[in-house]
Amino acid sequence: MNKILFKHIDNTGLVLFRAVFGLLIATEAFGAIATGWVRRHLVEPDFTFNFIGFDFLQVLLGPGMYAYFVLMGIFGVMVMLGYKYRFAMPAYALLWSAVYLMQKTGYNNHYYLMMLLCWIMAFLPANRWFSLDAKFTPEIKSPSMPQWCLLVLILQVWIVYTYASVAKWYPDWLDGTIAALFMKGKSDYWLIGPFLQLEWVQFCITYIGILFDLFIVPLLLWKRTRMIGFAISVFFHLFNSVVFQIGIFPYMSIAFALFFFSSETLQKRFLPQKKLYTAGEIIVPKYKKLLITVFSIYFLFQIGLPVRHWFFKDDVLWTEEGHRLSWRMMLRSKSGNATVWVEDKNTGKRTRYNYQALLVHKQKNSFKAKPDLIWQLAQHIRKVEAEKGNDVAVFMDIRVKVNGGKYHPFIDPNVDLASEKWYPFKHHDWILPSPEDYHKKSANK
Template identity: 50%
Template structure:
């Protein structure tokens, strides 16, 4: 096993991935400005719902976030060119991680995947060929890399697909409910939507999604099935790109395919002038990074998605353990929340228009997600504290998942301003869907 990991292979796959990756990072960040995503999520809102514990991460004032994303776009191009690669990749990683943790109103799994892959790329020798760094310093040039450089990427993408498959084994997916709702809401063309929301079509999408996520990695690993698997990947991801409009993710997912094909094949197609290596040996380059970063890192990624099994309640309802778990596009949440603010000294209800501080998108997201409801209650508490009033904050919720019957999500008798968030277990004030104390509304 150790010999296979440290056997030298052509570094064409990693170099090509760096070029694809940098291009996609530039598209993601410049595109976020052009499409209004930056405006809607960082400029217009008065504040953002950061990840719990990182509330200090808030957008730059004024037009600052436009410049922030522009800098990331430039860094993406520098990564693509392989210029000052370690610095460019490291700085982009820090800046993108800040963006990810700064807001969750527009949470997307591929934003999290970008954080992880950026971090991995910081430790990989992706600038040893076809890079500006090599032009400046020819001593950096190298034609090979240890095989583990490809394997860590294969393991990472395998984890993503495995947990994406596992998450689909629940009634709302298996009976086609979510696929029908997703297609009905995403497809704008009336004639196309009429076809796609027919039972035979959405059930085909439902089960082909499971089969694809389960088998694509094993099929890409074997020579006999690799081409078929790659063609299936093209069809699957391009279909998702057209119908779901999920940004760079389909192309990002496709870019991992370079690690499954023989390195010599990648070199012969994309780097025809690259010298052929006649004798591959063994290389201990990066052995420390593999042992002390990549192996612990991948073990953590393997364990994190399992944590919701240790938390009481259905994760689809409570959302506890939902993030960082590759639970991608599994449910729709509808409903809303209103807050009751009570002055503790007088026991009088106080008027507070919580939604005057929120954009419509923030209001929709906050109204059905426990962590954001709790954060809003904490914000209301602080707002009244500035007025020298000590208040209790109660949430009256009415929520439905996948168009199931509406129920209360939060215990209306719990003062959310006085309770803490449980990072590692179930918050008892989040009512379980099947609880006897939570009747259908």
């Protein structure tokens, strides 16, 4: 165990990744302001659909979020330069974690992955070379790192890709339905739009997606296939960047290759002045037990959380219970329509409620197919009405369609959602059972 975890290896890959990662997270922060993401998700809304239990983060909403993201961007630049790294990296991780937990409307799996990587990087000695810290404080300078630093990064990436592949093993992905639905919205793209509508192209997208996620890490790990895997990775992620426009995620994924190439190769190409470490010393730290315990618990959660939906009643594709934090990326197309009713508990009078007045555009579209957001909206309506002196029950008549199928009733309209409790690891009976073949295009068959 000591030889596997605490043998020292060259740290060229880690310090290069730190520089690239810092650039990307700084770009994420400043880009969120420039593209209007901060305005749409954290300034304009009166409230956000935060992760349940993190309601206290609502106090941060408003124009102050611009300064918040500027500060994050500055921390990202500090990480890139390796300046005050031991402060800047945890600071960015903390601020980004709050952003992630603050809202679910603009949800993207790379936000979750970025949060995990930020915290992992906060543990790693990524500033020991090629950094301002090493320049200004020569005593911390080192050309090596313990091997566990590399192993935790590779394992995290491997978990993400493996679960992303396995999640695609279901009928609507395998028969090309999902690719067809996603590509339909890309038909107006310059030059490639018509190409993406071809059936054989959509077939390739379907199965390359499964195979890439399943085999890319083994391809990169094996020296004989590493360059092939890297070339495939670059093409795959650049294609995703152009077609799906998912921010920094494709470029962060390309940068993962730095974990797999030999230090000799990286040093010759990028840091020719750096000393190549080859001593292979085994240095066991005093905090060995704590380190092993922390990462063992962490990876048990990383392996366990993505399979928790199997312990819920009904299909996760319908209920969404267990969907988040599970690397279920771009797996379904889901939409809904909603009618909300409030009933005065004192008079029994029931009236249709204008819930749209409480929401901004993105929130109106996203909440209808997600039970946790539906429940949160009911709680918010009850709170808003209570501030007016009204004690109300909240009922919702919601219908959803999945992957281009028919609309089906989704929520029990006779349940007062405002009086229900939320259980993170238990099925909610007010979610109606999934109809047979609800995610098939039965209307066209």
